[in-house]
Amino acid sequence: MRWEFGRRSTNIEDRRGMRPSRGVVGGGLGALLLALLVALLGGDPSMVLNQSPVYDSPAQVAPAPPQDDQAAAFVSTVLGYTEDTWSQIFREKGSKYVEPxxxxxxxxxNSGCGTAQASMGPFYCPLDQKVYLDMSFYNDMQRRLGAGGDFAYAYVIAHEVGxxxxxxxxxxxxxxxxxxxxxxxxxNQLSVRLELQADCFAGVWANRTHQxxxxxxxxxVEEAxxxxxxxxxxxxxxxxxxxxxxxxxTHGTSAQRVRWFTQGIKTGDVNQCNTFEATTL
Known part of the structure; x- marks a missing residue:
């Protein structure tokens, strides 16, 4: 993936190494384990954690990542690509894209959806409109799942932005x-359709950004x-x-996830991502 000369987004909060403020973990350990199943690569943990927003201490202001941090530079560049692409798509439809x-x-x-652990994987919290990523997940993708590669990692971010x-x-x-x-x-079936649509949106992003x-x-593409x-x-x-x-x-089978990402990247059209009216997933 060619990303080194892309625009870096400034919408990055670097909380690595910061200790979360105290707060009740939504529902205890059992809820976290359930949230792991629901939220693995893109679920909505608020459906499980279901608690009032808990944020890091106001005294802990998350800085921007260091300029020489290559991993953070990659993430911020991919986020920048999503901002540019989705802003254009929303403009075409006569509306304004709000950047996460x-x-x-x-x-x-601590997120607006509760306290989360890295073992849950990356997730999006709709209550604070933020994507959360522990980049050690990328190591897990490569070692445990055999799914490494920079565009595979970009797909993860694009899915969450979806x-x-x-x-x-x-x-x-x-x-x-x-x-x-x-x-x-x-x-669960509705959750599957929601996740597959996010996969399709990730494909739309890839198509439009490459154009x-x-x-x-x-x-x-094979990596993704x-x-x-x-x-x-x-x-x-x-x-x-x-x-x-x-x-x-809750997320769909391997074949379904491949199919809907492919649908998005082939068409580049969000109208082709209506998984809720599809008779066959």
């Missing part, structure tokens, strides 16, 4: 409202597809327990 913040943390962090787009469009609120009125299995900035190199396949519910459950339980899926 991206919080870098290590170990544990949830921000859903939040701005009111899709997330509609889904949560429907989930409160249906069974657990049906609620404008020529960021893709040979093998990049490999990452999407690696985090399918069926694959993760089989790795963890030897079998899959479809009714418990």
């Amino acid at each position: 913040k991206l919080v870098l943390f290590s170990g544990v962090v 949830h921000h787009v859903q939040n701005l469009l009111g899709i997330s609120d509609q889904v949560q409202s429907m989930q409160r009125r249906v069974s657990k299995t049906q609620a 404008a900035q020529q960021i893709l190199e040979k093998g990049d 597809l490999n990452a999407a396949a690696a985090i399918g519910d069926d694959r993760l459950q089989k790795q963890a327990q030897g079998y899959a339980v479809p009714d418990s899926f």
Whole structure:
């Protein structure tokens, strides 16, 4: 991926090494474990943690990352690409894109959705409109999932920003409202559709950003597809327990995640990402 000369976003909070202020971990350890299943690579932890906003101490002002931090530079550049691309898409539709913040943390962090641990993976909190990322997750992607590569890492950020787009469009609120009125299995099915749409939005971002900035190199798309396949519910459950339980899926199968990212990157059209009206996922 060509990113070294891209514009760096200033919407980065570097909380690495900062200790979170005291606060009740939403629902205790059991809630965190459940949040891990719901929020792995893109879920909405507020659905599980469900508590009042808790923020870091006002005395702890998160600085911008050091200029010579290559990993942070990569993240801020990818975020900058998402800002430019989604701003253009929103302008085309006659509206204004509100840029999210991206919080870098290590170990544990306070968010508007509660206290979260790095083991939950990256997540988006709609209550404070921030993406949270412990970059050790990228090491886990490479070592445990075999899904390394800079564009695979960019896909992770783009997926989370996809949830921000859903939040701005009111899709997330509609889904949560429907989930409160249906069974657990049906609620999970709605979550799958929400996640697959975020995958499709990530693909749209890749398409449109490449058109404008020529960021893709040979093998990049394959990296993203490999990452999407690696985090399918069926694959993760089989790795963890030897079998899959479809009714418990919250993010979609490997094949579904690959399909919807591919749909986005091929078309570059958000109108092609309506997973909620798709008869086949």
